[in-house]
Amino acid sequence: MxxxxxxxxxxxxxxxxxxxxxxxxxxxxxxxxxxxxxxxxxxxxxxxxxxxxxxxxxxxxxxxxxxxxxxxxxxxxxxxxxxxxxxxxxxxxxxxxxxxxxxxxxxxxxxxxxxxxxxxxxxxxxxxxxxxxxxxxxxxxxxxxxAIPPIDGIEDTDYLTSQEALQLETPPDHLVVVGGGYIAAELGHFFETFGSDVTVVGRRPNLLPNADSEVAAAFTDQFGERADVYAGYEATSVAQADGEVTLEAREYEYGEEGGVVESGESVSVTGDALLVAAGRxxxxxxxxxxxxxxxxxxxxxxxxxxxxxxxxxxxxxxxxxxxxxxxxxxxxxxxxxxxxxxxGSDPEPVDYSAMPFAVFGSPEVAGVGATEAELRDAGREYATNTYDFADTARGDAMHAEGFVKVLVDLDGEILGCHIVGPDASTLIQEAVVAMKAGSGTVRDVRESIHVHPALPEVVQRAFSGQFSRGGHEHH
CATH class of the missing domain: 3.50.50.60 (FAD/NAD(P)-binding domain)
Known part of the structure; x- marks a missing residue:
């Protein structure tokens, strides 16, 4: 011993x-x-x-x-x-x-x-x-x-996980991805850019389901312009023959409360590589x-x-x-x-407040704090404002699509910030610092002088505009 x-x-x-x-x-x-x-x-x-x-x-x-x-x-x-x-x-x-x-x-x-x-x-x-x-x-x-989901036939199929996908030395002709989270988004973007046809099959109504729903919907739309996206489909079976993998999936019909009401149509997708990116x-x-x-x-x-x-x-x-x-x-x-x-001499609980995340897809996505759905579910009173990248000088120059969405309580305390667009992973940091190091209110961002015409202006303007209680409006 x-x-x-x-x-x-x-x-x-x-x-x-x-x-x-x-x-x-x-x-x-x-x-x-x-x-x-x-x-x-x-x-x-x-x-x-x-x-x-x-x-x-x-x-x-x-x-x-x-x-x-x-x-x-x-x-x-x-x-x-x-x-x-x-x-x-x-x-x-x-x-x-x-x-x-x-x-x-x-x-x-x-x-x-x-x-x-x-x-x-x-x-x-x-x-x-x-x-x-x-x-x-x-x-x-x-x-x-x-995690490997219980798809019929998966044990008899050669599939990739993120680990093997990162080591492929030739891009597949057609990559089929099971899962709609950040790994699917990032690796789907990578292989699509390098010439693969990409099909993503995800169970939830949008890709990136843990992001704010407006951001997730915008990301799904933009990603869907370059790849085939079946959002709201569950993979049910897979078979392999002659170097090709065929995946069967069934559509879910989601009810008002988010529960599955009934399953809809089935689809069949065939590719030469299958990536399972269905969580950990x-x-x-x-x-x-x-x-x-x-x-x-x-x-x-x-x-x-x-x-x-x-x-x-x-x-x-x-x-x-x-x-x-x-x-x-x-x-x-x-x-x-x-x-x-x-x-140490003075134990402290772990402070998970203002824990940001970023997804390095195309477009980038980042967020910190509560989503609008979480605030609604918790019965919180809140106000929200959204500002488009294209309405700033730098965003316009970049032909940037996307927006910054801010959620605050009625006293102006920052509850969440969610971004879809270029450099989202960098821009989110301003909200994180305001939530952790400042007073944690919209004034921290709004009243800080921002370089003109740099991209962080889109964050400042999202924190400066006309907030709407419980809803949102674009400017």
Missing amino acids: DEFDFLVIGSGSGLDVANVAANQGQSVAVVEKGPLGGTCLNRGCIPSKLLLYHADVLETIERAGEFDIDAEVNDVDFEHIVRKVNEEVQADADSIRRGLRSSDRHTLYEGEARFVADHEVEVSGGEDDGARIRADTVLIAAGTRP TPNTDTLNLDATGVRTDDRGFVATDDYLETDVEDVWALGDIVGEYLLKHSANHEAQAVARNIF
Whole structure:
């Protein structure tokens, strides 16, 4: 039995806490079954955003004609683009591994952690198969993996998840995507830009169903100009033959209250590659948590208190596996909180207020705070205002479609901000800072001087216009 002060399962944001422990002079064990660095580095944000920027450059060139510029693309070395990105990611993961292996304060165990008691795990598989580790403090940060929905025939079909899609060295002729969330939006945009025909089949009435419904509808319309979108369809079966995959899906008819009234027509879609992007499932089922007092919720995520401690004293959890926000910046924020709560003198609950998200599709989408539907469902009084990109000088110059939508309470406190359009991921930050660092009211944005004629003016004007109670109006 190897004894440590601190054990972390997973090498994503949990490593941030492990490093704090090591800097406090504690002995630290890290158990990781895959490449070092977690989902974000190896299978998520980093490779996808590196690839997506190439798509943005190509899309810019293809739109040059709109601006009376005659430009053409002579060649795209897709294989080199993908290989270069994956080599960069691999180098980063190897660097983390080397750092842990050479550290005299960390011990890396490569394999899958399975609990045998509250503070004790056994490593199975990998280089350190069979090792037993006990630690005074344990941090569960083992992440999630792609969820595979129960589609008839899926077990007998060769399908891609986001992980394999990010490594394809040739774009498919026709990519069929199951799922309508951010992974479908981003990877659909990537492959469509590089020449694939793309068909997206999503269960909800719009793509990006977690975004504000007006933003989601606008994104779905714009995305649908370049890809075939079946929103409100559930994939029911899939079959593979002669190198092609045929997906059957059934339309849902949604009732007034959002429930499914009846299923409508069926459609059949055939392509040469199938991407399953239907959400994420927590890796709790690999950890043998039955050997512990750690509880999971009804979705399988680790249950914690407001401080991110589980039901077992000195066993903590953070990141995707707690299921609060499946976002890297949320996991980093949680890591700061856990480090403070374990090693600081004054524990504080995790503050999830003003947690932004962004989708790097075409167009970009970003949001923070409550959506209009959430406010309505909660019976909150609110006012809203929307302002179009095209009504600013810079937005007009860019031929920008999209808008900024602001939701406030009747005292002017910012409840939410939602953006669809160019640089949404950057523009949202102004609302986040106002909500966190300022008084949190519309005046913080409205009365700050904005550079003219830069794009953030669209945010200022959305915060400055005529608000409507309970509804919205465009200007």
